[in-house]
Amino acid sequence: MNLYVLFVSALFAFNSIDCLNILAVMPHMGKSHQLVFEPLFKKLVENGHSLTLITRYPQKKPVPNWTDINISNVEYNSTEIVTFDSLTGTRLDRYLCSKLLASFAYITCEEGLSHPNYLNFLKTDQHFDLVLIETFNTNCFMGVAKKFKVPIIGIHSGEWMPWLHGMFSRTNNPSYVSDHFLGHSDSMSFLERVENTIFFFINQFVYDMFLARQGKQLSKDITGVDLEEDMMKNISLLLINTHFTLNSKLPLSPNSIEIGGIHVINQPINPLPKDLKKFIEEAKHGVIYMSLGSTIRGDSLPEEKKRAFLNAFSRLKQRVVWKWEGEMTGKTPNVLIYRWTPQRDVLCHPNVKAYIGHSGILGVMEAVDCSKPILLLPLFGDQFTNAINIQRNGGGIMLHWNSTNEDAIYDTLQKLLSPKFEKSAKDLSSRFKDRPLAPMETALYWIHYVSRHKGAPFMKTAAVDMPFYQHYLLDVIGFLLVIFLTSFYVIYKSTKCTLKLLCKRPHQKIKKS
The missing domain is CATH 3.40.50.2000 (Glycogen Phosphorylase B;)
Known part of the structure; x- marks a missing residue:
């Protein structure tokens, strides 16, 4: 009924x-x-x-x-x-x-x-x-x-x-x-x-x-x-x-x-391309997905930073899918580079365990929707605000770009892959989706x-x-300040005059020697 x-x-x-x-x-x-x-x-x-x-x-x-x-x-x-x-x-x-x-x-x-x-x-x-x-x-x-x-x-x-x-x-x-x-x-x-x-x-x-x-x-x-x-x-x-x-x-x-x-x-999840699906599903210990978004060219990453990520990935049991343009030199065997990926379909795959991203709001929401913890690497724009908010709400850990090195990347990923962070990401996802409509x-x-x-x-x-000064009550504050200062000045002068009259003594003339 x-x-x-x-x-x-x-x-x-x-x-x-x-x-x-x-x-x-x-x-x-x-x-x-x-x-x-x-x-x-x-x-x-x-x-x-x-x-x-x-x-x-x-x-x-x-x-x-x-x-x-x-x-x-x-x-x-x-x-x-x-x-x-x-x-x-x-x-x-x-x-x-x-x-x-x-x-x-x-x-x-x-x-x-x-x-x-x-x-x-x-x-x-x-x-x-x-x-x-x-x-x-x-x-x-x-x-x-x-x-x-x-x-x-x-x-x-x-x-x-x-x-x-x-x-x-x-x-x-x-x-x-x-x-x-x-x-x-x-x-x-x-x-x-x-x-x-x-x-x-x-x-x-x-x-x-x-x-x-x-x-x-x-x-x-x-x-x-x-x-x-x-x-x-x-x-x-x-x-x-x-x-x-x-x-x-x-x-x-x-x-x-x-x-x-x-x-x-509530948007549908589509099947992955065959090669990508095979790489993800055959990973015994799961997969980490990395993308720096559609605005930044990933292959412009400085060699020092690229080597730091590759060295950190080589120490992991997990496989890595990395959105990357062109060829990549020095790639480790557990890394698959991909020009464009169906990002949300990848993140929502049950064998994907974590996401490394630039903290763009689309990628962040896709990861939260799929209950995946995030290694946050903000670079410009709203990404810094997004990153600090996600970290504060238990959805990931933020690394500052200049302090990002092999050990920092590896240690952060180990924390994100822990059962504690897995639960925290699921809790955040649940809160994110829990709405009246x-x-x-x-x-x-x-x-x-x-x-x-x-x-x-x-x-x-x-x-x-409203004009700026009205909305922030600058005119009211100014008015009250004038009233306060004027009142204070009047009270001060009145008190001073009163005390002067009360304390006044008979004036005695002093003869000059």
Whole structure:
């Protein structure tokens, strides 16, 4: 009976939702950003909605009700674009991350906005019911939202960017919310809070003066669309790929919805390629999987570091699958190099025991979903924050890149392969998946909610439109300080005069000798 009621309720809910014509905008050159939301896009079209996607990565096979607007430059490689010689391995990488994102944003905007397919799309007379737009490092594609004048939902594939807080909920109190790039925990020392507070202001300044201003200028110069100052604040809702069991714990506003793990939780696991399956299943003591992601070229790894990993792997009983481009010299017999692997399918194989990764949010969530402990090697961006959060929650151990050597790698892997860490990884995975509603269903519900309620402007907090000094009560603090100091001064002068009168004695003249 209960199943029947649920079925009828679900059928009624589906029939009560009009089929929407949705425009999605995923312009960033990092393919992993789109991979997070492709399952959501596919679920939307499966449910009868139509989707038009502005992308650098069109579908290889046609998908019903799905249209791609391809803005890619076929001569430009959008994956594996960062090499190790561009990273110092020091704190300087964290400080310069905003600059790196600004350069990525310029390429994204200049190439994407000027692409003939995009310009032709802007000239078409189409109707959309909703816009899903990536909120990462630029506002330059907000012209589509201005053109179609429909509710906008932001989608973000990783941790909160420093400037996103001001657009949605203003929850980034630097006393306990670590800057996106610095990688502090939520329990910071005094000096860490000083550094965190300084970067809070610096990153907001960088966004306002460079990223946002650059995006508006490029939009106006290339497409002729003039973006207003507060265009990003017109976004009704943010669907963000985070979850409090893994990421920063924030007091979120109603229009900030966590859907962390939408690309992995309840998604199917596919069979492995035959050679990879054979290598993994014939490993008597299990397998360790290593990948430094789709953005960094693994084969640019310095020879010293490569040798440290190979020497550490040679001391293990386990086999190792290593994502690597090209040939590898000095490879040990227990190592298999693989150009591209179906990463989640590998991680969820029962004979895979641990994961070595760069702490990108996609790989981290895949490993947690598959209950695998992680050796965390953060290199840039949000990876430092991801790594410290996973370590704090018992999902792995972080190694700083400059201190990574053969013994450190081997000793850390021995800890991760222990029964204690195996249980800890399973416990974290259980907490990550334990929700009232799966992330896919959560995202679908709120997309329909925003559409039903015409953008749901009532979900926004007043803090979003407050000036900086009002939100942080600087005017109130200043006013109270003036009142306090004035009162203190009046009391001081009154007390001084009173005491002077009380203590006054008859004045005696002193004769001069």
